[in-house]
Amino acid sequence: MQIPDNYLEKLYAGWLGKIIGIRAGANIEGWTYEKIRDTYGELDGYPADFINFAADDDSNGPFFFLRGLKDSEVDYQLVPQNVADALLNYASFEHGFFWWGGYGVSTEHTAYLNLRSGIPAPQSGSIAQNGATVAEQIGGQIFIDSWGLVAPGNPELAAQYAKAAASVTHDGNGIYGGIFIAVAVSWAFVENDLERILDKASSFIPADCEYLRVVNAMRGFHRQHPDDWRAAFAYLKANFGYDKYPGNCHIIPNAGVVILALLYGNGDFTRTINICNMCGWDTDCNVANAGCITGVRNGLCGIDYDKWRKPINDLLIFSSVVGSLNILDIPYCASYTASLAYGIAGQQPDGAAWKDIFSTRMDSCHFEYPGSTHAIRTRTDGTVTIENSDEQAYTGARSLKICGTATGTPTAIYRQTYYQPEDFSDSRYDPSFSPVLYPGQTIRASVFSTEATGTVQMYAKDLHSGKLVLGEKVSIQPGQWITPQLAIPAMDGALLGEAGLLVECEQDWCIYLDDLVFDGKPNYSLVASAERMERYTFAHIPVSQFTTMKGLLRIEDDRLIHLSCADFGEAYTGRWDWKDYTAEFTVIPVNGKKWGVNVRVQGAMRSYAVTFGDGTLSLRKNQNGYRTLWEIPFNWQPGRRYDIRVQADGNTLTVWADGNLIRAYTDTDHPLLEGAAGISVSHGGHCCLDTMRIS
Secondary structure, rough: OOOOOOOOHHHHHHHHHHHHHHHHHOOOOOOOHHHHHHOOOOOOOOOOOOOOOOOOOHHHHHHHHHHHHOOOOOOOOOOOHHHHHHHHOOOOOOOOOOOOOOHHHHHHHHHHHHHHHOOOOHHHHHHHHOHHHHOEHHHHHOHHHHHHHHHOOOHHHHHHHHHHHHHOOOOOOOHHHHHHHHHHHHHHHOOOOOOHHHHHHHHHHHHHOOOHHHHHHHHHHHOOOOHHHHHHHHHHHHHHHHOOOOOOOEEHHHHHHHHHHHHHOOOOOHHHHHHHHHHOOHHHHHHHHHHHHHHHHHHHHOOHHHHHHHOOOOOOOOOOOHHHHHHEEEEHHHHHHHHHHHHHOOOOOOOHHHHHHHHHHHOEEEEOOOOOOOOEEEOOOEEEEEEEEEOOOOOOOEEEEEEEEEOOOOOOEEEEEOOOHHHHHOOOOOOOOOOOOOOOOEEEEEEEEOOOEEEEEEEEEEEOOOOOEEOOOOEEEOOEOOOOOOOOOOOOOOOEEEEEEEEEOOOOOEEEEEEEEEEEEOOEEEEEEEEEEEEEEEOOOOOOOOOEEEEEEEEEEOOOOOEEOEEEEEEOOOOOOOOOEEEEEEEOOOOOEEEEEEEEEEEOOOEEEEEOOOEEEEEEEEEEEEEEEEEEEEOOOOOOOOOEEEEEOOEEEEEEEOEEEEEEEOOOOOOOOOOEEEEEEEEOOOEEEEEEEEO
């Protein structure tokens, strides 16, 4: 596979098109054409404004299922179980991530419970297991775009990946729809003609399937009536409407909407998005598929910046079980996808900057994608504008140009490193978060000014106390790059919610910001009494900094974090990419069941646990299911406070209990070399966390 020359720009445009489509359709999902028409008339943009757009299943699936390609360590040879493992690892148990509508009702819920019960993929999503109604709902195509994005101009590979991925949860037309969309995305990298893109996608699915029947019907109607999309929708509704197919959200009617929008949009991104949205039904899913295909086909120049991109500001919120992976941006997702695509192709990206970004600072704010902002925000008493620019760059070719008015007070330019309920308009798919920045780490940036003078000062904000941690003020030197930084000291009981720079000038000013990076090792303690319950809805009230895989996590009057369960429960905090660290936990078991602490947490199915139960202490490894690495007698007692220390150094884990060295163990079987931390209980256990120190 040869990567196309314009791959990175088109890839970024494809991810943008996907996320724009999700946001455009989110608040009218499930509406009929008539209701949308009567409420909004002619749509020409987003139907609703959001403080920030929260997580959505249409973005959760494409990003986290794609991670199965790397997590599985299969040298890019994907089989259904690799994607099944990613589903089990990144989705919380029956909350967040996607729609948990019940076994036999929600396709994904059904397949998830099948997998957890030991039914392997692809049987987990098959018609033989679940019946045609469940297997042919819409999810087969809505989570699939990334398999086309990772295989640009290689429809054979896109189809292979899509079939493997879709078969975990779907079958029949559910799989055919996944193949069709992935091939269309892949072929849009190298083909501009929409009819040829549809021809290519059609050639990969059976000639006699219902999916191809609706595709051909809509293409035939368009040839006869090329100027009236409303007549096309009336035809679609009459012949392929919801009343013709069983289940909650069948793939066939919605596939017809995607084809209709692509054809009548005639290659124009805005028209395609608006037509697709006005048709109704599963709007966010359909508009996202159409947006991704059209975004790739047209590239960035085809997406109106002010109308579509500016309201998103590159922010991408997820609702996986790994809280620090729930705060990302679209450039990160594009780069993650690209790094896989280049690996599959056995190629390297052009330019030293891209190689560095992919290998060492993928989650930095580098601004190399044209128009990208990395969700940078500003706070000022005056006015500020930001725009991506190729006028200056410290590394690579681009930076963020920020211009402001003199106010006598500093202007904050920052990245939000943690999100709270008040940061969202709703609780779509119930996100919860762990910070992406911690005490002990260092904030770095590069700043340039052609004329302005003044100072730049790096800072981080602790949300618990409201206080700022400030670096040294550095004078702006016109015509020179300066590189201010802040080494955040070790802190107890802090929650860092934003980080960036304070700019202070006595006159109106313009600066260029490049390479905003968080690096270094954490050194902090999480103190239960400083945390709080964060109320999104009556049913979604997470503990700050934590995600919960399963179980009941809460803070009670004694200011301890409690985790209890009926069968098992786990809760996590910290960054997904912590490597060597020491984790010290002060915990109090409440009852005589099993409890423990976790390190190197990479998700619900990948971690190490130090577990106490039945008069024993053991080290266990969770790699798609727990197994015991060692076990010794240990007479622990409910109600007593225990200090547990785990040092993770390379592939060696060393355990202490109450200051006594217990045992060191070197894992030589595919060791887990990075991950967050957490607590766990099982067999109806109940345990409390007082403090956790990471250093």
